[in-house]
Amino acid sequence: MNASDLKRYDRQIILPEIGIEGQRKLNNASILVVGAGGLGSPLLLYLAGAGIGHIAIVDHDIVDESNLQRQILYNMTDIGKNKANVAVDKLRLFNPDIQYTAYPLKLSPDNAAELIGQYSLIIDGSDNFPTRYLVNDTCVALNKPLVFGSIFQFEGQVSVFNYEGGPDYRSIYPEPPLPDQLTNCGESGVIGTLPGIIGSLMANEAIKVICHFGEVLSGQLLIFNALNNNTQLFRFSTPPKKPLSNSAKNGHKTKYTSINIEDLGVWKVNNIQYQLIDVREAYEYEEYNIGGWNISLYDLNDHLNDLLPQQRLVLCCSAGTRSKIAVQLLRDKFEGLLFTLIIPSKSIQSV
Structure with a gap:
């Protein structure tokens, strides 16, 4: 100074x-x-x-x-x-x-x-x-x-x-x-x-x-x-946090794969079953979406029992930020089956 x-x-x-x-x-x-x-x-x-x-x-x-x-x-x-x-x-x-x-x-x-x-x-x-x-x-x-x-x-x-x-x-x-x-x-x-x-x-x-x-x-x-x-x-207090999985406690990062809209098209042709979850807010989903189920990021914990644990789970949002948070919330139930997808432009048709 x-x-x-x-x-x-x-x-x-x-x-x-x-x-x-x-x-x-x-x-x-x-x-x-x-x-x-x-x-x-x-x-x-x-x-x-x-x-x-x-x-x-x-x-x-x-x-x-x-x-x-x-x-x-x-x-x-x-x-x-x-x-x-x-x-x-x-x-x-x-x-x-x-x-x-x-x-x-x-x-x-x-x-x-x-x-x-x-x-x-x-x-x-x-x-x-x-x-x-x-x-x-x-x-x-x-x-x-x-x-x-x-x-x-x-x-x-x-x-x-x-x-x-x-x-x-x-x-x-x-x-x-x-x-x-x-x-x-x-x-x-x-x-x-x-x-x-x-x-x-x-x-x-x-x-x-x-x-x-x-x-x-x-x-x-x-x-x-x-x-x-x-x-x-x-x-006000911090909401209760979900316990860490064994892999997280051991210092291993949660694994997920980033995909694009074309990958979903290939899966559909090959009859590969997947769950598409849009983790944006309802107003964003209503404005534009590529299909799937709209569950806001902060509602995910309330819907854990509605998701199929043995089926691929694709989490999508506009920039990838919220879907990566969702990966952390779902890591215990879907280890190895998690995918993230950034929603493409409006010119791309729904899958």
Whole structure:
């Protein structure tokens, strides 16, 4: 650290919980922030202020005038521009000594593993349930800690998932709401100060996770109500884990084979029986599928007795992440009979 760093970060370095060593951890950390909107705006400013070494932002949205009520990174001259790109430009002016990466694209099952896999900590400031579940499931698959926040009208939530073996998002919200239950800020409204409060709390949790001090909100859901200043802290636990098989205890990796749609066609011609299980969510399956049985990843344990143990089992999803998690869940019952398949493009007909 040079003299400029010592001066810039002096107020947090003198904290015994951080010190020089903690500042080095912050400087060496890499964070991917999903969403540069209401929550992303304040948390990005505080992450840059803290000296996070590498901050990456993924957001495909553009700045709209209705955003300016709460998304404090932007102003009138930014309307119509991509949020990730504008955010990086603003943060460089604020702290030019750290690395920034903008991903002006939509996080999807096709790119989630590649993007999330590059960073040591993930922060989810998205505003929709499909993205939240995608981020969570990818972090679980790649063993990445996840700082989470959400806002609705006057209420905000903060937690830390998948931290040092702790529970994940599905521990408290196992399944997404039905389509007719979905709402967003555009439909229900949100007080402009709320994302500032919740975003700041998210940044605070990120700093604690990186520097390893204080009590991290792992296994805890903090809920803040801006109407009455009421704060509640709910505790939740990790779901019971399935015992390891003998092969796993002995250090052997679970065996599976990656196949493609053509392999299924060959099996069908040769009358080879197999079970095709699509482990995506129901809304994804309804949008497009290649047939088979739709059992969401986190419902698999409830359907173990419905699967034939002596028949090949093909687990498919959009990017391969969830099917590989499913392999671990099913390794005891289907050792040697497990296959994974990435769902091909919509132009491929069902098998």
